Amino acid sequence: MTRDGTTVGGVLRAALARRRRHVVRLLLWSFAETAPSFVSGLAVAHALDDGFAVGRPAVGFGWLCILTAAWLAAAIGARQVLLAIAGIVEPFRDDLLTRVVAGTLHRAAATGRGQDTAAVARLNRQVELARDAFAAVIAVVRSFAFSVTGVVLGVWSLMGSVLPLVLLPLLAGLALFVTSLPSMAARQRRAILAEEGTAASLAAMVDGLRDVRACGAEGRVAARVGRAVDEQAGAATGLARLTSVRTLSLAVGGWLPILLVLAATPSLVRDGATAGVVLGTLTYVAQSLTPALGSLVQGIGVNGVRLTVALERILTTGGNTTTLPAGRSPEAGPPRGTPRGTPRGTPRGGAVRMRGVTFAYGLGAEPVVAGLDLEVPDGEHLAVIGPSGIGKSTVAALAAGVLRPKEGRVLIGGVPVDTLGRAALSRTRVLIPQEAYVFRGTLGENLAYLADSPGSIELDAAVAAVGMTDLAARLGGYAAEVDPAALSQGERQLIALTRAYLSPARLVLLDEATCHLDPAAEARAEEAFARRDGTLIVVAHRLTSALRADRILVMDGSRAMSGTHAELMDASPLYRDLMGRWEAPAPA
Template identity: 60%
Template sequence: MRDRRHAAAPGQAGPYRAVRAALLRDPRLLLRLGAWSVAETAPALVVGLAVARAIDEGFAAGRPGLGFAWLALLGGAWLTAAVGARQVVVAVGSIVEPFREELLDHVVDGTLRRSAAAGHGPGAAAVARSNLQVELARDALASVITVVRSFAFTVVSVVLGLTTLMPQVLVLVLPPFVVGLCLFLLSLPALARRQRDFIVADERTAGALAAMAGGLRDIAACRAGDRVAADVGRQVARQARAGRSLARVTAMRTASLAVGGWLPVLLILAGAPWLVRHGAGAGVILGALVYVTQSLAPALGNLVQGLGMSGVRLRVTLERVLRSGEPPRPVTARSVPRDAAVELRGVTFAYGPHAEAVISDLDLSVPDGDHVAVVGPSGIGKSTLAALVTGLLRPDSGRVTVGGVPAERVDQASRVLIPQEAYVFRGTLMENLTYLAAAPKPAVEDAVTALGLTSLVARLGGYSAEIHAGLLSPGERQLVALARAYLTPARLVILDEATCHLDPAAEALAEEAFARRDGTLLVVAHRLTSATRARRILVMDGASVQLGRHEELLASCPPYADLAGLWNPSDSQELVP
């Protein structure tokens, strides 16, 4: 069991406190990291001194043996650094891995509490947070520790080396280096804000594009393409502005590196005569240049790159991860409806504030126990209606109730929606069938018989067979999902083209089984045969809706008559080609 005595819970700390807690969890790890960092930065301490002494006291003085001895010392420092670098990686891992585990525990705990409070399972955002953002935070922290540690030990080593070599060189090196470092540190808050703005803008753009892609049929049906494109275009433009703003602040990194890393080189070269007057030889000047170009400038560059990228990413990611542990927002209490009657009064819904309404001022009454099929051209809003009835979408105006309860407040167990793409998880067939209800085996066998899964059960080898989505055809996945819904106690069932991958005979068997089942059945029809089996038919044509029986609608509803005219009973072709 991990020792957490020295670590604050991530949810109780902001990003800085969370990082500090991770670093101070075990001081011995920091001591070990520091010791190996000394070994890793050994070349930064001796590189300039070894080059200077090898030239001035060795080769230039006619003593090549001494020159090679100094170079051998430098080679030994590099070997020591290689060993130290390996151990530094291990030491950093011993710090960041417990940090990652605590973050993951925090996210999982927060996700479960939110799911329990909301009454449904974790969504894609929670999965992305637990998998992607925690890994990003772990990698970013490892990078920050690595570059900050390397920078600090390298700067100390270079200062000690230059002091040993010739203290006067520090006058030419340290002032511009400190100025460049300050420029970079002053730009960090603005850089963090711009990075956060860019991430938020990117997510909003992705959300806008996803919403547009999901509503393409409705957008086309309502001729709202230009308006939706303009809305998405504005979001893309906002992201572009955020990107340009981020780029401008990022340019400060280049300026700080130029001042702090390369201006000292120019000052050493320009100040060479002054150094010579103070007793510097060619080796000292070359050694000073080596210290700056091989140690100091790269260390500053790594710091600028590491903190400018990983540091900002760590702060932004931690802010988002830690928010997942906040207490869940209060959710509206769910209620069990008195029955499965569906009522829509003055319902209007549009995908976006500027889009044309997909459903406009709709009034609809579906009594408890009714069987209604919803038909209409592709993209007319049938799936939108199903989502409104189940509470997945909320109307812009009007009211949707199930058994007198607002649709968004209906208890989860009281209604079930089967979409076109059926979900099957890895597990046994029995686990998949009883996922939504603890049904006894006789009830499962009755459902399997009623819905026509007998041959599938036999092919798989029984209810204990392990299955997954890739093992089943789309039609078989739909049969499993239909049986799963059939076994629930839900009295309101919505089939949103949930039989589209079944052949006409299998579709008829499934729909007739649900029609015999107690409760209200709402079917978004895929074939006209589904409509003819329904007690009543709701026709959606964009301008209005009409509800009636098959024979009545043939005579009174031209859009339905047109749809019926496309149907060839001999081959049971699809309702909409």
């Protein structure tokens, strides 16, 4: 269930209720589509008993013609049924897609990051899956209901005493199937998550291939990807094992009735059953009941579970966040168990406090950050340094509320970050990542995006402070249209930095946001932010950034130590090592 109380069942019911006309059309045409289920056994029984068996072939053929007519009606009905199902599921798909895209655009604005197009593509795939699965579920459930009704009525009209031989095993097969559904859903969910886990770790590996080679971390990375692949294989095997239950329920519900009717034939005949009645009953079971049950078991077992899992993922991530691989979304409200008396409301200042923060990407993954305590008072300038891949960006994203910890708390201005709504969060902090986000529009629109309509004096002052006066002139001034693709990465960073400078947020987090600037431009931009009112956290690209900061957080594995330059030179071997390497002359 999502924060607004939306459930998977609720979404499906609403989709059906909104397309009532198509639902009625679907039900009416379903009579035609399932006409052979009503007619087949009766037609075969009468063709045999009243026609071929008593030397009246014309009567026999007459009944077979009725059966043919039922099949023709079914063909016409099938087309109309498909159109009616499309009338229900296509708008359903559009609604889901709107939810996903709206959620993503909102996040791009709130976090200052670009639109997560990969996540949209992933969710789009879930939307397509949900649409197809919903169509399949509607088709099989409806077809099963109509077919079973037709078979029950048909068998009843042939000979009422045969009905238990058909119905009891059917109910037993259905019960078996329904009992296995929860664990099937759980395994399907695990399989989907494992598949995504493999894709994510492969993508991370490919993205960081150069660093992996440079650090000689091939073995570690291969082990991590290997674990994801093993997990996926295990999940797929578990799922495959459970499909045997599906086969068993089909055997009990669909094939056992045939055996029972054949075994009971002598006593049925003694009770007055004709050859036509026995053949008609078998026709009903073999032609209608078994295929309908098979489709139901397959349809619900695969598509029903897929629909539930896909919809759950869309509802919990699509409308909220697609970029939080673990923990909770920024819009998801206070986590369960948030202590009573937790301070809420408007953050006072830009101080950051982290208490016992632990975070891992994905279930069962090693934590990147473990039990981190960090205090950044309002107005302080903190630099975060450490080896590549140690978790600096993760700490910045946690401090900004873009990622949510598995354990521990993050407060900005004394307020838990997970109690802040979207709007409050974007007024409170701004996070500029390495890949700066510039959109199509005028330069002025790009710069003023997070600010409250700044005047040209404010714009000029920010542009001058951050060091993009020349760039603004080169681009043709604030009214000039910007083409993001035509800008260099450094130019995009200058625009994003000035945008952050102009924002009302007291907390600014620069995550290697100056890495494409030359050292002088980087120093100028950082000094501008240091002079700006509020708190500054810089994930340092160059160690000179550390020397400009009031305090430095050195990350070393899942441990972290903070202090001034002098303190760390004294207390942190890693810091000394990093500084030593930076200051040491390059080998000849």
